[in-house]
Each structure stands twice: as structure tokens, then as C-alpha cells.
Amino acid sequence: MQNSTPPPTKRSRVDKYLDKVIWLMFALLLAMATLTGVIIGIRTKQDGTDIWYMRPTESNPYYNPQKAAIVGIVGFFNGLVLYGYLIPIALYVSLEVVRVAQALFMINDIEMYDPASDKRARVKSPGLNEELGQVDTIFSDKTGTLTSNQMDFFRCTIQGVSYGKGTTEVERAAEKLGMPLGPSPRDPRPDSTRPTSRTQSVDNAIEVDTESLGPENNPYKEKGFNFYDERLLAGKWVQEKSAESIRFFFEILALCHTAIPEGTPEEPSLMRYRAESPDEAALVVAAKQFGFYFYKRTPTTLHVRESLRPGDPPRDQVYQLLDVLEFSSLRKRMSITVRFPDGRLLLLSKGADSVILQRVDRKRSGPVAETTRHLKLYGEVGLRTLVVAYKVLDEEEYKSWAKRYADARSIIGKERESRTEELAEEIEQGLTVVGGTGVEDKLQAGVPEAVDRLARAGINIWVLTGDKVETAINIGYACSLLRQGMDNLIVSLEGSEARAIEERADREGWSRDKIQEGQKNFVSRKLDDALQLVLNGHVNPRGTSTSERKISVSESLQSALSRSMSTKSSGANLSRNASKNAAGTLTRNLSVTNGRHSRNPSEGKIGVEMLPLVDGQKVGSNGEGLDQREWAISKESALTQSRKGPPAEPTEYALVIDGQSLAYILAETVLQERFLEVCINCNSVLCCRVSPRQKAQVTTLVRKGLGLHRLCLAIGDGANDVGMIQAANVGVGILGVEGAQAAMAGDFAIGQFRFLERLLLVHGRWCYRRISLMILYFFYKVCMMGWIAFYSNIFAYFSGNPLYNDWYASFYNTVFTSVPIVVIGILDQDVTPAEAFRYPQLYQSGQRGELFNFKLILWWLAISLYHSAVIFFFPLAIYSGLSAFRPGGQVAAAQDFGAAMFTVLVLVPNLQIYLAFHYFTWIHHLFIWLSILSWYLFIIVYGALPTSWSTIAYKEFIEVLAPSASYWLLQPLVVMAALLPDLVFRSIKSVYRPSDYQIVIEQSKSKRDSQHQV
DSSP, rough: TOOOOOOOOOOOHHHHHHHHHHHHHHHHHHHHHHHHHHHHHHHHHHGGGGGGGGGSSOOOOTTOOGHHHHHHHHHHHHHHHGGGGGHHHHHHHHHHHHHHHHHHHHHGGGGBBTTTTBBBBBSSSSSGGGGGGGGGEOOOOOOOTTEEEEEEEEEEEEEEEEEOOOOOHHHHHHHOOOOOOOOOTTTTTOGGGGGGOOOOOOOOSOOOTTTSSSGGGGGOBBBBBBOTTTTGGGGGGGSSTHHHHHHHHHHHHHSOOOOOSSSTTOOGGEEEEEOHHHHHHHHHHHHHHTTTTOOOOOEEEEEEEOOSSSSOOOEEEEEEEEEEOOOTTTTTTEEEEOOTTOOOOEEEEEHHHHHHHGGGGGGGEEEHHHHHHHHHHHHHEEEEEEEEEEEEHHHHHHHHHHHHHHHHHTTOSSSHHHHHHHHHHTTOOOOEEEEEEEEEEEEEHHHHHHHHHHHHTTEEEEOSSSSOOHHHHHHHHHSSSSSSEEEEEEEEEHHHHHHHHHHHHHTOOHHHHHHHHHHHHHOOOOHHHHHHHHHSSSSOOOOOHHHHHHHHHHHHHHHHHHHHHTTOOTTTSTTTTTTTTHHHHTSSOOOTTTTTOOOOOGOOOTTEEEEEEEESOOTTOOOOTTTOEEEEHHHHHHHHHHHHOOOOOOOOEEEEEEEHHHHHHHHHHHHHHHHHHHHTTTTEEEEEOOOOHHHHHHHHHHHHHHGGSSEEEEEESSSSGGHHHHHHSEEEEOOOOSSSSHHSSSSSEESSHHHHHHIIIIIIIHHHHHHHHHHHHHHHHHHHHHHHHHHHHHHHHTTOOOSSSSSHHIIEEEEEEEHHHHHHHOOOOOSHHHHHHGGGGGGHHHHHTTTHHHHHHHHHHHHHHHHHHHHHHHHHHHHOOOOSSSSSSOOOOOHHHHHHHHHHHHHHHHHHHHOOOOOOHHHHHHHHHHHHHHHHHHHHHHHOOHHHGGGGGGTIIIIIITTOOOHHHHHHHHHHHHHHHEEEEEEEHHHSSOOHHHHHHHHHHHHHHHHHHH
């Protein structure tokens, strides 16, 4: 609840832009109506009695020179009514219909149905459909969003000894990419003991054949437990030297939690635990597997059944639960006070290493160094880590504390939370480390492919997670967020340089404010170095102008298409910079911001200028045998090399920053601006150790900083992601295992992260295209009617008398022309889903706003102006020159001209659809021709009604229009005169300046033709 915010009201950028266009059209309407009123007032005054035959009267002020002002005012309001078609009121209704239909297609898309959870996509805000086609930046949670949120206990470290064998998913992904993970180059162990693809125990150089042993073939495996080490399983831990410490470690896992058992105590295999988080449940399951079976909880007791050895009778132990200091995103730890059956009074704690290790008793710290080293290694292979610690409590001190804690909890108001937190902080000091845990959260299926394709679509991807920096980086590689050839810029207060500030502060007795000032200056310096690097000749394409980006994308797309034609394997060659010479990037200038993460063994040798950023010490001048993890080139060297000129192709950058650094950045405007400038030039951003509040703050900062021209999307699965989801332009919730809060807060909801690429690249792109073209077409057809009304009013002495029956105009926007464009708004496809996936670069047209902008609006308005002129003046010229219009020799009356002209006014916009769009099915053809046919049926049926209903349209078609040969000849002539220039222009443009989607369409057609010939 602390992280919750009121749900914001969101409107799409297209809607906001549409409002501006409506205001522009309204201003045009006022100008035209004002002109009409002024002209008719002036003419009435000037003509005077020359038009006496109009017989002006008191009841009819028109043409009365003595009431010219009144005539002008009446003419103004008549103009508002007559030209009111310029304001497309029906457009808003049509847009809502189209958006709801588009939402139904998303909801029922079988490709976005998750059979595992039996959930399909949800659309809560159809008004944001088109926003999905313009996303520039994605903010993603990690746990439960990129990962499956199925936590498995995988490794642990107890009293300085690491246990657990097998290969994590991150290790397998790294090996597949040729980036073996391992310890840092200055790890004290010899090379022979470093983990390889055949996993070894961290402290024991025991090579394990993972094909015969390990988690892949683990008989003890169950949900939440994927641990294998013969030293601990099957009760063999009792034979270890530190058996008592191991026992205590497992007891802490079985007790320090808030999980509730659900099942029968006599059936351990069927017991399930309802916990606040999946990783907490995994730790309780692990304790059960090691012989400490937690089966019952009461408000004051915890019941554990111990089975230390196979065959031994189990023993039920009852522990007295005294207090629970619950976990929160701010505390990053939880503790309980408990009395053991033997009478010992202990505080048991578990939490993030950055929090627990700060509260360790220096005299009785436990195996802190070994545990820290093991947890770092666990993090590097993608495991979520926790430190397990305890404290022996003095009876008298505890009683005093317990009384104060009970009093604090009884306080009503805001003070309660702060007071209980102070007391929790007080008792959670002087801890002793027992060990740590490593829990694996596997990536969801299809995540690496989805991330890669979204990045190739030009989308900047941010991951905001609570994980350690090492864990986040290596998971970033596993999910393709980070990749070879990319320079990683690390801004962290967890490195050796930042720790040097704290050590100096301890030596010199700095105040807290001075420490924070030193850390802030450190972060500021790191951002300066990063900014200098990304702007110093290595400009990222994302930072270029729209026209430059368009040219770049078009060239890459055509190149990809040509390669696809030559290899007949479309899409295979569109990988992001896959062919980049990684070794060549090693010589590029890197900043001192804990630079690049090399994952290629061939890149192990580095020059003398390289400075490792783990220990802050220079390496040997020869650089032999170094498998560097975190290194950079000095600032001076970077500046020197940059003067030699930019590289042949832009460098891809990734920024990795921790929550503590973000806290300083979010507190100062100057640092915020610097941070944004760095991020804009980075392809990926990893924010580690961040709280839910920081997630929302970062999202808000970037959304406001990037302005209206770049759109942000946030995706998450838990309550902690609600603030981030609400802060973004578009929020997407994952229907995961952490509840429905994120899905309820989001504008859209999907079952798996991999569905996001279809939601954006297919549905989002289609929706943006459909809505944009639908709006432009609507303005085109209603403006034609507005211009024609203005032309006719000129010839009607600005009297406001229409050329045609009012019902013609009433049905024009609702029946005669609206249905085809609504169908197109629902069904239009320029490329197929397969082509959208194969060429994700097509998505960037939405980011650049190519389909809905001021130039296109002016273009369509110009077309409407030309078409209206042809539709009005062409028939006028023909009918004015005819001596006879009807077979009986009668000339054309005003209503005859109006009906004939209105026929062409229905034909031209309907047939214009065939020029403006490219995708047609039988449904499109049916509704286009039904709309045209509806006009002829209407004029026949309406004309057959009595004159009291049909007025001037009485038998207009049967007796006047149908028998006239000129009426039928007029229609094709006017249609050709109106549409032919547009056809010629579009044909020339498609040949000499084709759009990206037109290139793809032609390539697909050529490929199909070649296959048919074969």
C-alpha cells in the first residue's frame, strides 16, 4: 500500500494531436463562417434595392439594406451550420467502435494465449491501442516478468563452504554465446579450480559430470528445490565437519519466514507453502528436503519435524515464536525472535547481503569474507542470493526491548511505523553470519528472442530489478539485453572505489552528511565520464534526428532484404550487429565507469592502458592470461583516441546503475539531466538494487525527460511494479503468480513476456497504422463536404441554401462513406505477422510518427480540396453548358445538379480507399460496394416517399437522373479526373521512394513468385 498511487488518466498521443487538429479545423470553420457573414452583410448593404425582387420583409431580414448587420450575423451562424461538416463528430464514435474491435482481436489472439495459466490477453484501455505501435522505451521488472517466478533452491554456502552442483540457465546461455562465466581474474584460487562448462564446487575442485549427476538428473527435485550435492542430501550432512553449523543453518531456513503450510503433516510430499514470495517458499522446501520439515504454524509456535537420517524416527520440535519483523522493500530483510526447545533465545535473520553485512558484529562476524565471495559467484551465474544470520539475545535486554516494541505496535497513526522500524533496527545489530543461499529463477520461454527482436525494432530496453549488479548483468546476457560487442558503463556504489570512500570516512571520522556528499560526487564523476564517452564520436543512432534514423533504418532494411533474397532465408541476417568484430571493439575508447564486460575468451588479453575496476589496482603490463570482467581505459587515453575520429560504426552502450547511485541522481535536477543524456545514447539500461518507489521515479523521470516525442511502456507482474506501470505512458501487467495487482493497474495484461513482442510489433503497429489512416481519411472525406458547401454557398449569394436534401448530408458520414473505413480500421494489414517478426525495423515508422503528422494532415486536406473542386466544378461546367438535361428537353435544376454532384461525392471517397490502402479481402470489397449501392437505394426509396417527406428529392432518381445519359457519363469522368493525379503520384512514389513496408511487400511477392516458378 505504501507504493500505491491513484490511477492516472491516460490519453494516447494520437488523441492529443487530434485535439489540436480539431481546434485548427474549428478555427478554420470560424474563419469561413465569419467570411460568409461579412460578405453577405456587405453585399446586402451595397446592392440595396437592386434585388427588390427578393422582396425583403420584416420577418425575413435577408437582402434588406437597412438591416445589413443583422444579415451578417445570421449569415455567420448559417455558415457555422453549413460548414459544420469540417468538424468530424462521427470520427470519435467510429474511433471507439474500431478500438473496441481491435481490443477483441487482441483478446482472442491464440498466439497470445498462455495454456499454462489458461489466461489470454486483456485490454483495459482500448483508447491506448495505437500507443502500442509507437513505444520507444520499455521499462521491465525482472522477477516474474522476464523470469518465470518459479524459484528453485540451487546452491548454498554454510560456514565458508559452498554446496551445490549443476549448471544454471545463465551459465548455459553464456556457454552457448561463447562467454564462459567464472571468478574474477584476481580470484585467489588457481586456474585449474575455476568453474568451467563442467561445473565444479566453488571451494573443492571436484569435477562433476552433469550428464549423470546434478539438477538435470536429480531424484530429489521437486517444485522449489533443484539442489544436488551428495555431501548434504540423504542426511549425509551429519558426516560433515561443520555438522552443527549445517543443522543450525537448516533450522533457520525452516523457521525464519512467514509461510503458511497447506496440506496434511503426514504427507510431506503433498505439503504446499503459501508464502509472501516464491523464493521464501523455496527456502522452506529446501529445509524440508534436508530433514527439517515445517508443518504447522500458530500465532505463538512453529512446529518442525526433524528427520536427520533415512530410517531414523522423526522428532517433532516446537519452537516458541515471539516476534516477527517482516520483510519490506525498504528493509530488504526479515527477522524473528524465537525460543528454541532447549531454551535458547535467538534472533534469526535473512536478507540482502548489502543490508545484513552492515549489521554484523565485527567480533563475532562469522565467515563473512567466504560467504561474500560465494554469493558474488552465485550472483554472477544468475542466482538470487540471501545472507542467513543470527544473534543470541540476552533475556533482560530482550524483555526491555519486547515491551517497547509492543508499545510501539499499539500506537495509532503514522508514528507507529517509524517507531517499530527504529526498534527493529536496534535489535537487528550485532549479527553473526551463518551462510547464504542461491535461488534460481529461470527465464521465461522465448524471452531472449523477444528482447532481441524488440531491440532490433529500435526500442530502448530498461530492466529495473532488486538483484545485485553481478546477477543482473549476467541475466542481462542470458536474455539478450546485453550482448557481445556492447560497452557496459557501470555506475555503482558497491565497487572498490566506492568502498574506499567509506573506509576513508571510517578512518577520518566523517559525518554522515560528508559521506553522502562524497558518494554523490563519486556518482556525478562517473556520470560525467560516461557522458563524455557516449558523446565523444560514438553517437548512437537513437540520438540522431528523425530523418537520419529513417535513412539508417531504410538502408539496413534494404540491405537485409537483399541478403534475404540471396540466401532465401529471410530474417536470418537481421540480427543486431551480430557480425560486429568484438575483438575490434576492445580498442575503442572506454570511460572509467567500470566499463565493458567481455565474454569472449579471445578478448582476454588487454593492453597496458586497461584498468581493472574490481580491486582498483593496475594489472601487469603484458596483460597475459587475464579473463577480464570489469575494466576500462583511462580517461586521458579515451580522449586521445577519440580525436583520431569515430569508428566505422556506432558503438552500442549499456548503462548499469545501482539503487544507491540512483537515489543521489533522483535528488538533484543537474544529475537527472546528465543521467537522461547518458541513457538516451544507450541501447539498454540495467537498474539494480532498486526499490518499487525508485522504479516509479525513474519511469516518471524518463517519461517527462524524453518529452512527447518518445513513448514509454512499463511491464511488471507484482504489486511492487504498480507505481512503475502507472507512471509510464502505457502499462502492461503480467498475469503471473504474484497476484493480479499489476494486471489490474495496467492498461493491458498478458500471460508471458514473450507475448509483448506480438502485442507491439503486430497488434501495436497495426493499430497505430489503422487509427492514423482512419483519422486522416475521415478528415479528407468530411472536409470535401465542407469545401463543397462553401463553393455552393458562393453561387447561392451566401444565402445558406443547400444544393441537396438535408438527409443526403445526414447519411453521408454514417452510411454512405463511414462503414468501409471502419472495416479498414479493424482489419487493415500492410504486412503479415510473420513479416513483422522477420523485419522488426518496420516498427520504427511508428516511433518516427510517419503515419500521423502535420505534413500528412496538410497533404490529405490538400487532396480533399482538389477532389472537392473537381466534384463541384466539373459537373457545374457540364450542366451549365448543356441546353437540355432530361429527355424532354428540360434543363438541370439546382436540385438535379446537387443530386448528381452528391453521387460523385459518394463515389470518390469510397474508391479513393483502393488507392490509399493495399490490403483487401472480400469483406473490404463487400462494404465498399455496399456503401456505394446504399446511396442509389436510398435516393430511390427516399424519392418514392410523399413530397412532405422527400421534398426536393421526390422521384429525383427515377424521373430525372436515371433517364439522363449525362448523369451516367458524368460519374466515371469526374472519378477519373479526381483520382488519376493521386494514382500517378502514389505510383511514382512507390517506385522511387518506397516506404519500408512496401519494400517488404514487394520482396515477399518476388519470393512467392520465384517459389511458384520452381
